[in-house]
Amino acid sequence: MTLIDGRAISKAILEAVTADVAPLRAAGTTPTLAIVVPTDDEATAWYVRSIARTAAKAEIVVRQIDLHEATADELTAELDALSADEGVHGIICQTPLPKGVTLDQVGQHIAVAKDVDGANPQSLGRLAAGLPAFAPATAQAVVEILQREQVPLSGTDVVVVGRSNVVGKPAALLLLAENATVTICHSRTRDLATHTRQADVLVAAVGRARMLGAEHVKPGAIVIDVGTNPTEDGQLVGDVDTEAVEPVVSAVTPVPGGVGPVTTALLLRNVVAAARA
Amino acid sequence: MTLIDGRAISKAILEAVTADVAPLRAAGTTPTLAIVVPTDDEATAWYVRSIARTAAKAEIVVRQIDLHEATADELTAELDALSADEGVHGIICQTPLPKGVTLDQVGQHIAVAKDVDGANPQSLGRLAAGLPAFAPATAQAVVEILQREQVPLSGTDVVVVGRSNVVGKPAALLLLAENATVTICHSRTRDLATHTRQADVLVAAVGRARMLGAEHVKPGAIVIDVGTNPTEDGQLVGDVDTEAVEPVVSAVTPVPGGVGPVTTALLLRNVVAAARA
Numbered sequence: 001m002t003l004i005d006g007r008a009i010s011k012a013i014l015e016a017v018t019a020d021v022a023p024l025r026a027a028g029t030t031p032t033l034a035i036v037v038p039t040d041d042e043a044t045a046w047y048v049r050s051i052a053r054t055a056a057k058a059e060i061v062v063r064q065i066d067l068h069e070a071t072a073d074e075l076t077a078e079l080d081a082l083s084a085d086e087g088v089h090g091i092i093c094q095t096p097l098p099k100g101v102t103l104d105q106v107g108q109h110i111a112v113a114k115d116v117d118g119a120n121p122q123s124l125g126r127l128a129a130g131l132p133a134f135a136p137a138t139a140q141a142v143v144e145i146l147q148r149e150q151v152p153l154s155g156t157d158v159v160v161v162g163r164s165n166v167v168g169k170p171a172a173l174l175l176l177a178e179n180a181t182v183t184i185c186h187s188r189t190r191d192l193a194t195h196t197r198q199a200d201v202l203v204a205a206v207g208r209a210r211m212l213g214a215e216h217v218k219p220g221a222i223v224i225d226v227g228t229n230p231t232e233d234g235q236l237v238g239d240v241d242t243e244a245v246e247p248v249v250s251a252v253t254p255v256p257g258g259v260g261p262v263t264t265a266l267l268l269r270n271v272v273a274a275a276r277a
Numbered sequence: 278m279t280l281i282d283g284r285a286i287s288k289a290i291l292e293a294v295t296a297d298v299a300p301l302r303a304a305g306t307t308p309t310l311a312i313v314v315p316t317d318d319e320a321t322a323w324y325v326r327s328i329a330r331t332a333a334k335a336e337i338v339v340r341q342i343d344l345h346e347a348t349a350d351e352l353t354a355e356l357d358a359l360s361a362d363e364g365v366h367g368i369i370c371q372t373p374l375p376k377g378v379t380l381d382q383v384g385q386h387i388a389v390a391k392d393v394d395g396a397n398p399q400s401l402g403r404l405a406a407g408l409p410a411f412a413p414a415t416a417q418a419v420v421e422i423l424q425r426e427q428v429p430l431s432g433t434d435v436v437v438v439g440r441s442n443v444v445g446k447p448a449a450l451l452l453l454a455e456n457a458t459v460t461i462c463h464s465r466t467r468d469l470a471t472h473t474r475q476a477d478v479l480v481a482a483v484g485r486a487r488m489l490g491a492e493h494v495k496p497g498a499i500v501i502d503v504g505t506n507p508t509e510d511g512q513l514v515g516d517v518d519t520e521a522v523e524p525v526v527s528a529v530t531p532v533p534g535g536v537g538p539v540t541t542a543l544l545l546r547n548v549v550a551a552a553r554a
Contacts, residue, residue, distance in 0.1 A: 104406050125402020128450075129381050129442050155467045163453055165406050173405075176440055176461055181472065183460040184453055190432045195458065 002149075002251040003242075009148050010261035017269045018058045024275055025059065031275035032061040033090040033116070033268070034082045038070045038101075043230075044094045054264050060271055063088065072101045079109035090116035090271035103165070113277060116270035118170060128173050134270050139170035141262040142203055142224050143178060145253060151201060151222050154179035159196050161185045161212065161239070162205035167226050171203055192216065204239035213244040223252040226259050279426075279528040280519075286425050287538035294546050295335040301552055302336060308552035309338040310367040310393070310545070311359045315347045315378075320507075321371045331541050337548055340365065349378045353386045360388035367393035367548035380442070390554060393547035395447060405450050411547050416447035418539040419480055419501050420455060422530060428478060428499050431456035436473050438462045438489065438516070439482035444503055448480055469493065481516035490521040500529040503536050 021031055033055060035048055052062040065082075067074055075098065082091050091114045093106050107119035115123045118136035126133035146153060158180040162168035172182045185195050196202055196216040202223045204212050209229035217223060227239030238255030245252055253259055298308055310332060312325055329339040342359075344351055352375065359368050368391045370383050384396035392400045395413035403410035423430060435457040439445035449459045462472050473479055473493040479500045481489050486506035494500060504516030515532030522529055530536055 104408055107406075121402040121406040121408055122399050123402065124405045125398040125400065128401045128405055128446055129384075129398040131381055131398055155465045157467070169405055169450075169453075172461075173446075176446075176463075179463070179465040181460065181462050181466040183458065184449075185458055186453075186456070188432045188456040189458040190434070 001246050001249065003246075004145060004149060004251050004253045004258060006145065006253055006258040006261045009145060010265040012148075013144070013262065013265035013269060014054065014058055017060075017265065017272055020272050020276070021059045024272065029089075029275050030061050031059075031090075031272050032063060032088050033092070033271045034063045034065060034085075034088045036065045036067065036075070036078055036082070036091070036093045038067045038075050038093065038098055038106075039096055040068055041094075041096055044096070048094060051264055051267065055268055055271075058268055058272075060268055070098055072098065072105065075101060075106055076109045079106060083109065083111035083114060088114065089275040090114050090267075092117045092267070093119060114274055116267060116274055119166075121165075124165065124170060124173075127170060130177065134274075135170045135174055136166045137263045137267040137270065138167050138205075138226060138259065139174055140266045140270075141259050142167075142171045142205075142226065143174045144266060145224060145259065145262055146201065146222065149222070149251065153201070156180045156200045157183070157198055158201040158203065159183045159185060159199035160203040160205065161189075161192070161196065162203075162207070162226070164205065167205040168203075171205065171226075175201075175203075206239045208239055209237050210241040210244075211239055213241040214248050217245050217248050219248055220250045221248075223249050224259065225253050225255050228255060228260060278523050278526065280523075281422060281426060281528050281530045281535060283422065283530055283535040283538045286422060287542040289425075290421070290539065290542035290546060291331065291335055294337075294542065294549055297549050297553070298336045301549065306366075306552050307338050308336075308367075308549050309340060309365050310369070310548045311340045311342060311362075311365045313342045313344065313352070313355055313359070313368070313370045315344045315352050315370065315375055315383075316373055317345055318371075318373055321373070325371060328541055328544065332545055332548075335545055335549075337545055347375055349375065349382065352378060352383055356383060356386035360386065360391060365391065366552035367391050367544075369394045369544070370396060391551055393544060393551055395443075398442075401442065401447060401450075404447060407454065411551075412447045412451055413443045414540045414544040414547065415444050415482075415503060415536065416451055417543045417547075418536050419444075419448045419482075419503065420451045421543060422501060422536065422539055423478065423499065426499070426528065430478070433457045433477045434460070434475055435478040435480065436460045436462060436476035437480040437482065438469070438473065439480075439484070439503070441482065444482040445480075448482065448503075452478075452480075483516045485516055486514050487518040487521075488516055490518040491525050494522050494525050496525050497527045498525075500526050501536065502530050502532050505532060505537060 205226040225238035502515035
């Protein structure tokens with residue numbers, strides 16, 4: 001059984017990203033990521049600091065815009081301005097959003113060329129259609145980890161549990177583009193374990209702590225755990241009961257230290273790609 | 278075993294569409310569909326005449342634009358002009374396209390509000406994100422038939438064979454939105470029959486004559502056959518070997534007379550919806 005080392009994968013990606021930044025800066029372009037923080041949320045502030053630290057190491061500039069409890073109009077005006085700002089290459093808008101505002105609404109105000117976390121429905125559509133676009137970094141991380149672990153995807157039976165616009169659906173589309181046979185399960189799926197036990201590769205993106213256990217996995221399966229669920233004692237746990245599945249599967253990503261760090265690295269890789277475009 | 282009557286479903290939809298047109302015309306709006314025909318293709322000309330005939334019965338105006346062998350620039354200029362034309366409510370561009378032109382390229386020149394056959398990747402993205410948009414009429418027809426046949430979709434195991442942008446992917450997204458558990462199979466799928474035999478509802482959208490037979494279906498399954506494959510003797514056959522599956526399944530759509538007429542009716546329903554918007 002392999003516990004997949006997301007931090008090591010992240011490090012390898014960031015080394016390549018850093019190497020790509022140097023010539024850009026030498027040519028006068030400073031890759032810049034704008035992070036819009038629309039609410040005063042503690043967990044978000046922590047996550048933004050973590051991105052900023054990682055970006056700084058790669059010599060990518062992070063411009064953090066704190067809107068405090070913004071209205072929808074303030075938020076979309078800011079995103080429009082950043083979309084038009086030539087000094088900004090990537091834009092992300094942190095959740096939670098102000099009340100009554102949806103991610104799709106704000107996503108439409110992020111220019112597709114700067115939409116480094118795939119929040120604009122247009123990016124999802126281009127992705128679905130097989131056109132160049134940035135996928136949500138978390139969905140990208142799923143595929144990147146599988147590729148770096150040299151898991152063959154063509155013809156492989158993949159089951160994605162969860163159908164959110166930010167993870168489940170885009171991950172399914174990316175895996176389909178890699179020629180996997182993809183099944184999308186969700187809360188209404190009947191007899192979930194029957195489906196997940198057929199998966200050569202199981203992607204858990206539900207957002208429910210440790211909901212997938214030994215009875216949900218096929219012997220030898222590869223399990224990618226996208227969940228990050230806070231526990232009462234301030235820890236983070238995944239959607240997968242890692243200890244329970246370890247004796248059955250051939251590899252699993254831990255939480256923390258799995259998909260999370262790879263996501264941040266890919267977000268920054270997208271910023272550099274946007275800066276180069 | 279039921280042979281699902283697509284013509285009867287089409288008739289019922291068209292009656293409702295016709296009833297919706299009358300008040301629109303009374304209020305001064307004549308629902309108008311522009312059909313751009315970019316090449317001199319015999320089968321296309323036949324299909325366009327068939328849409329025009331059906332539209333005429335519903336008092337929807339069809340404006341046919343024959344570009345003969347158009348260049349990419351001529352084609353996109355025409356679509357831009359129609360997108361801006363207030364007298365046009367729906368726009369479709371027939372295939373085949375001129376050499377070197379892709380459907381995605383032309384789709385981007387059809388305004389989303391007039392994209393009644395879901396050709397713009399933005400429409401697909403909005404669909405994937407759960408936002409209002411027109412899906413390709415063929416994909417809509419799959420869901421419409423299932424709903425009119427009162428097939429419960431929530432929690433149902435649906436297998437879609439085929440992953441095209443015009444049928445397989447949008448049909449999978451629409452079925453997912455109906456809370457089905459959806460598996461997408463394709464040419465690289467290993468052991469296709471193992472997957473399709475698990476389907477309560479099987480959607481065949483491959484484009485290979487009679488490739489799915491008795492060994493591919495579960496007893497009692499509902500089979501929707503999207504294929505329209507011309508035979509050497511000038512007939513049309515589906516992707517499903519209808520005679521072979523009849524003793525096994527509980528219902529199947531015939532070809533012709535299944536998905537096809539429903540698709541045309543839904544295309545016209547979309548035009549009326551666009552005219553009303």
